[in-house]
Amino acid sequence: MTTDVSQRFLARDNVYLPHIAVIEKIIDETPGVVTLHFNFKDEKLREEFTFKPGQFGEYSVFGIGEATFCISSSPTRRDHLEFAVQRVGKVTNALHRLDVGAEMGFRGPYGNGFPLDSFTGKNLVFVAGGIGLAPLRSLIWNVIDDRDKYEKIDIVYGARSPADLCFKYDLDAWGNDSSINMVTTVDKGDASWTGREGFVPQVLEQAAPSARNAVAIVCGPPIMIRFTFPVLEKLGFTPEQMFTTLEKRMKCGIGKCGRCNIGNLYVCRDGPVFSFAQIKGFISSEY
Amino acid sequence: MEQRLRSEVKALLKQGKIDRVIGFEPGSLKFTTTPLITSDGDDVDRLVINPFIVNNLSVYLTGTSGRVGIVAKGCDSRSIVSLIQDNKVLRENVVIIGIPCSGVIDLTKVERLAGKDRDELDDIVHQGDKITVTVDGKKKEFPASEALFDNCLGCEFPTPREYDILLDEPVTPTPDKAISEQKLDSLREMPQEQRWQFWKEEFSRCIRCYACRNVCPACFCERCFVEESEPQWVLPVPRWQDNLIFQVIRSIHVAGRCTDCGECERACPVNIPLRSLTREMDNLVEELFHYKVGIDKEAPPLFIAYELEEAEDLIR
Amino acid sequence: MADSKRINKEDIGRLLDEWSKEFSVSVPSRENGMPAVLPWDGKDTSFLEWYRNTVIPPKANFFPPYEKMFDFQKEAEGYHLELPPSDKQKYLIFGIRPCDARALTMLDTVFQDTYQDPYYLSRRANTVLVGLGCTNPYDSCFCTSLGIGPGESTDVDLMFTDTGDGFFIEPVSDKGRELLAATGGVEDTLEADEARAKDVKKAAYRKIIRRVDTGDIQQRLAACFENQDYWEKVAAKCVSCGICTFLCPTCYCFDINDELSQDEGTRFRSWDSCSFPIYTRMPMENPRQEKWRRVRQKVCHKYWFYPTNLDITACTGCGRCIRLCPVNWDITQTLNNLPASS
Numbered sequence A: 001m002t003t004d005v006s007q008r009f010l011a012r013d014n015v016y017l018p019h020i021a022v023i024e025k026i027i028d029e030t031p032g033v034v035t036l037h038f039n040f041k042d043e044k045l046r047e048e049f050t051f052k053p054g055q056f057g058e059y060s061v062f063g064i065g066e067a068t069f070c071i072s073s074s075p076t077r078r079d080h081l082e083f084a085v086q087r088v089g090k091v092t093n094a095l096h097r098l099d100v101g102a103e104m105g106f107r108g109p110y111g112n113g114f115p116l117d118s119f120t121g122k123n124l125v126f127v128a129g130g131i132g133l134a135p136l137r138s139l140i141w142n143v144i145d146d147r148d149k150y151e152k153i154d155i156v157y158g159a160r161s162p163a164d165l166c167f168k169y170d171l172d173a174w175g176n177d178s179s180i181n182m183v184t185t186v187d188k189g190d191a192s193w194t195g196r197e198g199f200v201p202q203v204l205e206q207a208a209p210s211a212r213n214a215v216a217i218v219c220g221p222p223i224m225i226r227f228t229f230p231v232l233e234k235l236g237f238t239p240e241q242m243f244t245t246l247e248k249r250m251k252c253g254i255g256k257c258g259r260c261n262i263g264n265l266y267v268c269r270d271g272p273v274f275s276f277a278q279i280k281g282f283i284s285s286e287y
Numbered sequence B: 001m002e003q004r005l006r007s008e009v010k011a012l013l014k015q016g017k018i019d020r021v022i023g024f025e026p027g028s029l030k031f032t033t034t035p036l037i038t039s040d041g042d043d044v045d046r047l048v049i050n051p052f053i054v055n056n057l058s059v060y061l062t063g064t065s066g067r068v069g070i071v072a073k074g075c076d077s078r079s080i081v082s083l084i085q086d087n088k089v090l091r092e093n094v095v096i097i098g099i100p101c102s103g104v105i106d107l108t109k110v111e112r113l114a115g116k117d118r119d120e121l122d123d124i125v126h127q128g129d130k131i132t133v134t135v136d137g138k139k140k141e142f143p144a145s146e147a148l149f150d151n152c153l154g155c156e157f158p159t160p161r162e163y164d165i166l167l168d169e170p171v172t173p174t175p176d177k178a179i180s181e182q183k184l185d186s187l188r189e190m191p192q193e194q195r196w197q198f199w200k201e202e203f204s205r206c207i208r209c210y211a212c213r214n215v216c217p218a219c220f221c222e223r224c225f226v227e228e229s230e231p232q233w234v235l236p237v238p239r240w241q242d243n244l245i246f247q248v249i250r251s252i253h254v255a256g257r258c259t260d261c262g263e264c265e266r267a268c269p270v271n272i273p274l275r276s277l278t279r280e281m282d283n284l285v286e287e288l289f290h291y292k293v294g295i296d297k298e299a300p301p302l303f304i305a306y307e308l309e310e311a312e313d314l315i316r
Numbered sequence C: 001m002a003d004s005k006r007i008n009k010e011d012i013g014r015l016l017d018e019w020s021k022e023f024s025v026s027v028p029s030r031e032n033g034m035p036a037v038l039p040w041d042g043k044d045t046s047f048l049e050w051y052r053n054t055v056i057p058p059k060a061n062f063f064p065p066y067e068k069m070f071d072f073q074k075e076a077e078g079y080h081l082e083l084p085p086s087d088k089q090k091y092l093i094f095g096i097r098p099c100d101a102r103a104l105t106m107l108d109t110v111f112q113d114t115y116q117d118p119y120y121l122s123r124r125a126n127t128v129l130v131g132l133g134c135t136n137p138y139d140s141c142f143c144t145s146l147g148i149g150p151g152e153s154t155d156v157d158l159m160f161t162d163t164g165d166g167f168f169i170e171p172v173s174d175k176g177r178e179l180l181a182a183t184g185g186v187e188d189t190l191e192a193d194e195a196r197a198k199d200v201k202k203a204a205y206r207k208i209i210r211r212v213d214t215g216d217i218q219q220r221l222a223a224c225f226e227n228q229d230y231w232e233k234v235a236a237k238c239v240s241c242g243i244c245t246f247l248c249p250t251c252y253c254f255d256i257n258d259e260l261s262q263d264e265g266t267r268f269r270s271w272d273s274c275s276f277p278i279y280t281r282m283p284m285e286n287p288r289q290e291k292w293r294r295v296r297q298k299v300c301h302k303y304w305f306y307p308t309n310l311d312i313t314a315c316t317g318c319g320r321c322i323r324l325c326p327v328n329w330d331i332t333q334t335l336n337n338l339p340a341s342s
Helices: A004-009 A043-048 A090-096 A130-145 A168-175 A200-207 A222-234 A276-286 B002-014 B041-046 B074-085 B107-114 B182-189 B192-204 B240-254 B263-267 B275-289 C009-020 C098-112 C118-125 C174-181 C191-207 C217-223 C228-235 C243-247 C291-310 C320-324 C331-336
Strands: A019-030 A033-040 A056-061 A065-070 A081-086 A103-110 A123-129 A153-159 A180-186 A214-219 A242-245 A273-275 B020-026 B033-038 B068-072 B094-098 B123-127 B130-135 B138-143 C005-008 C024-029 C036-039 C066-075 C078-082 C091-096 C127-132 C158-162 C166-171 C254-261 C264-271
Touching (some): A019 C078, A033 A043, A033 A090, A065 C254, A081 A090, A081 A130, A103 C078, A123 A200, A123 A222, A130 A153, A130 A214, A214 A222, A222 A242, A273 A276, B002 B068, B002 B094, B033 B041, B074 B094, B107 B130, B107 B138, B182 B275, B240 B275, B263 B275, C005 C009, C009 C166, C098 C118, C098 C127, C166 C174, C217 C291, C228 C291, C243 C320
Parallel strands (some): A123 A214, A214 A242, B068 B094, C024 C091
Antiparallel strands (some): A019 A103, A242 A273, B020 B033, B123 B130, B130 B138, C066 C078
């Protein structure tokens, strides 16, 4: 169930009315992906707004539509908020066309977020592909900002090609962090690529992080998730130790419009973060 | 015809000439039939032929694989020919089991004649040019022309011309265009402003269920224009303007493929007289292009063919 | 019942007239041969003769096929969002059937769960439901299999029972009790009236011929969830239109779309259907591309997922889906024929 936190950020008591936000910075991550930094126009909201890593928002380009993206910045760093957009359709194309200073709408934060409290004292294994790093990034920076609470950190991240690697500035920072084991890979390198080559599930298997006292958090394209879970199982992770954040077509984001369900669970309300144990029964049918 | 249908289909399945059959079986409501799609020989005895076989089963052919035996009335067989022309199904993959059709009963008309709903009637029988309705044990007779669908009353091709098996002797067509197009005539007589008001009101009821589109075999697009978002041609919002645009464009898109089976109007849950649009479109196609739909399976589809020497009297 | 009343049939017009002073009254109407609940024209009570049930369910009065969520304008200092003006009008729906009233109770849970839907809930709060028990159910009705009956309702404010010459009126909610107490032109009832009403309700119950075996339905659905063969057979004749879902009084899926004209526009919500192929389509994949998955989703949502979450079945046996499906797809057949296991 969703936290009560979200109820506080209703605009004029109407759950569907977005807050106005202003774009402050645009970062080109890859040819198809941008990160947008934004802040609320309303000062009070800017100060009060908070969220849990893994939660998402419904972002509006007025007149074009609304789309769902996780909040990719950490709640521990709140001078601004961030989200990453891949250009695939009407709304995402419109978001890519926005300039710094443009206004958009935001509703949220929605969803359950990662169960951070249950991760304390554990080893964390992050596995991500492509833009799937976005929700994990929020969690990773949150964990880094609270480093003492957690044990080892392993990050396995891959993309189709070097040009498709997102958040390269984060990959550098995490690679330079001695308390993090950072493994970056690409499916296929290019002329200047000197790093690893290989699909994320295989690279994960080679890295072979231990499942003891550990939790794995996976996010990426469905095909990557489908092949990663068996690898984790082989390494000894139980379904309760494996987490993912799912993506489904969404409209309302608050469990009313009906479309994002997996079985009796709504990705917008009971998720988007799920343990593998929760969705095991439905994953083969829906994914 | 029923007995012959069942034995033919059983033989076809047994001989492996078809992988499955698409026909009609009794529905779960009185005076209703429902499509039966099966590859199981044991199901074949459920196949029926009666005056309530309304559906145009050719809608199930697009995207299907393997060889299919399909039960077809006159209009349905022309739809199949049209699909063959469009390459949506190969002739060798269908075994057309033709039904010479004397018309299908419009339950809405019968309900109005009898003053009772369908489930309150005891029996409905069609014999020759009469319909006998039994209500509360009492029989009432009506001329068939008051109880059959409008499109049946104007049908020029009641017997399938393209078939592999014809289940009975051909039926002589007795089209009465005047009766069949009564609704259209009253629209034609309306001054334009009044006609616009009429359609505005009709389309205010439309809820965009897309039943009209989905039961139509001519609507075989994998992605309908209403589902496009870049550009957004029509919003999914069921305002009368959006609804009207949707239906008008749909009518234009099916021109040259519509066989006036009437399914769109029958399926509409809010009683919009859609056939008035599609029939008028058919009339225009016949008038401008001298083309009758679904007659020649070798002919290229009307709006895809291009010839240097084309009739230009349509350009005015 | 101490506070029940009665009224003769010929006085219904006068009753509706009186209520029209305080409420905007809607009654069953049959424009274009399609029964719907529409604003009363002030005169016509002929619906008392032909009314069985509507095509469009009364959910449309609270959750319309489309509605404006808000307008937006781009001004010099930025975007200005404007909500539609709040509707202070009080409404009364006369003649809602027990199946449709139960469906509204069900929709209440959806639109109140965690987040309050302002559009639906404000209309619900402003509306009085006057129920009318069925005397002539369709052959497609199966409400009795879902724990409700054609003659009784706990989901309305007032309940009318047709006793032939008149109506037996029972208050059900406090709102209804208040309204009835303030209503003139109704008579006190005698024991005979109450007995007659009971008989009418029993007779209606016996007229429901369609039955669904709802025992263990959740377990039975779970057992054959993965049975693709069964669901492909079930879905074979479905044409994926939206009739069953749109005309279902408990279905509530909706779509949100923006319309833009220069610097201003509107955000709308409109009915959507899980039967449509693009309902769950994402840029890279569509988890319900195949028709059998969508048909399975619809059945399982109503009889398994929804009851798992909120403890009520998302179906009230009104039978519209069966009556109006262009290919006579029948959910009662699908449920009654569920295989024992996959």
